[in-house]
Amino acid sequence: MSRPRLRLGFRRLTVALVAGARLVSLATCASASARAPVQVSPALAQDDDFCLGCHGPATHAKDAPLTDRGPLRDSAHAAVKCSECHTSVTTLPHRASLPPVDCTRCHSGNTKQASLKAQAGKEAPLDAHSEVTQSGVKGLPACVNCHGTHDVHAVSEVGSHVGRRHIASTCGTCHQQEAREYRDSVHGSKALADNPDVPTCVTCHPEHARLGRKGVFQEGVMKMCGSCHESAVLQEKYAFAGDRLASYLGSYHGVATQLGYKRTANCASCHGSHLILPTRDPRSATNPANLPRTCGQCHPKANDNVTRGKIHVMAHSESGGLLYRINVTFKWFTLCIIGMLVGHIALELFGRMRGRAGGLA
């Protein structure tokens, strides 16, 4: 951790030196602010140090936001010039308040750079936040609120605001309750410990994917949870129980969900959505001690009877025990009865062909 800081100090020094060397032009800049506006020439636009003349730490002008290229040099945008993002600066001195930076200039389907195109997908990145913003609501986050301003990093980088480690606190800036619960959950506590398998906020709420009702909505949530919990590899690795999805789909809750009913239990109704804990944890919503209260959310006055019997019971496989035996018995019972009835009908039709009417009415 100490190396970047050293480097940072060195760069500040460099910036200061460069700034000192250009004292003349800076004086022009400072005096320009009081006089007629100056057009930003293409050459000037390529010169970041010119900007730092006002915004830099050494000589920053009064009321100009302090910045330097330190965080930017470490970021994914190290090669990007100030003017490439701050395009609204066309004359100097520029206006006191600038419009927000438009990231879609590069991060959209129209860009020529293949890597950016792949990131952005075919559409310009749109998500729940920007959809709500477009509908006229103010105060929702834009790109920079999650991805950072100058310290933009690739998601895989440790420093990324939206990476595995920091996403919860980034989202938690606004979604405080959810972030707190997530950090306590079996998923969040492992994510903070850099576990690569557990879901983060954006695993279930993929921000730019526009999943809508395919997301963590009634029908979507079981697929979302199932995408990991039905994985044989993860079942083996973390020793969690299999057949969760199949047994849910066999229950009335799962049946009603499949048939389009929205007000029946899905995974999250019982297990929680953010504070998901293993059943053995006494705080878990599915801990037997808490189960009457959990079921009671929908079924008032639920009592200890909900703990007497498996919840995720497999009626159609051997793990179902008694239920499975009942089903098998009925299957053979049905086959025998229907077989006999069909046999009787067949014999009767055979008799009719030979001119013998059946004895039925």
Add this chain to the structure above:
Amino acid sequence: MTARTPGEMTEERQTAPGGPGWSALLREVAEGLRQERAALERQVDWRVLAEVEREIAPELTEEARRRLRARVAQRVAAARPEQAEEAEPVLRFSVLFRLQHFGLLLSTLVLIITGLPLRYAEAAWARVFFSWIGGVPVQASCHRAAAGLLIAVGVFHMGYVTLTREGHGELKALLPRPRDMAHLIHNLCYFVGLTRRGPRFDRFSYVEKFDYWAVYWGVVVMVGSGLMLWSPEISMRYLPKFAMDIAHAIHSDEALLAATAIIVWHFYNVHFGPEHFPFSWAWLTGRVSVEKMQKYHPLEYARRLREHPPSDGD
């Protein structure tokens, strides 16, 4: 009026013509047969007439002979289209009987239609059905309403068989007897050609008895498990989760059995069978043609003739 012994009767029948009126009548019938053989073969089952005679032979008094004569005369008249209209169909099912059947039919149909898709929730057709009917709440209401009707029919039926003379009689006629097993074996032998004649059934054949008791079993199982599932909040105050799971499994499995049995067996017997297609009207009119009565319920028909003989003027 002279009493005759059965022995004399048998001899008389074997060496018919016996009494003067009797032989004249039979000769008349035989003549009619010769004249309109085709029509008679279609409409008068001579074997059945012989059965009627055999059935009441031990008690054949002058009065009985008079009745028989009248009946045969009626049959002969019926066999001559230009002379007489068809014999009137026999009222086999009372209004109460048909009412119960209709309630059972209606409730079962709705229960199967609204219930079966639940078992196949993962199938596309089930989803299509549910979006068509208006979703789970509508389906649940329809299913429970039909269940209510079924329970009402069941309660009504209990009253019918215990409190009414008619229902009591029907229940007695429906009780399984060893004879039914013999009839089954006899009928199967008849189908494959091991016997020349099939069994002669009374009011309810073994098939109808099977249908009745299958429904009995089905209603008890379905209503029992269905009531447990009706309101999980109430049930689970007293019952553990695994009991609900068992009720669910049984309700689903027995539903499939019942639906399959109805579609395969009952529908064949009353709809798709060659003689009934598209369906037998008996469930609406309660009436069965004399021809079918003689064919399928000869003993019942004979008893009806004995108990309610057609008067000469009929």
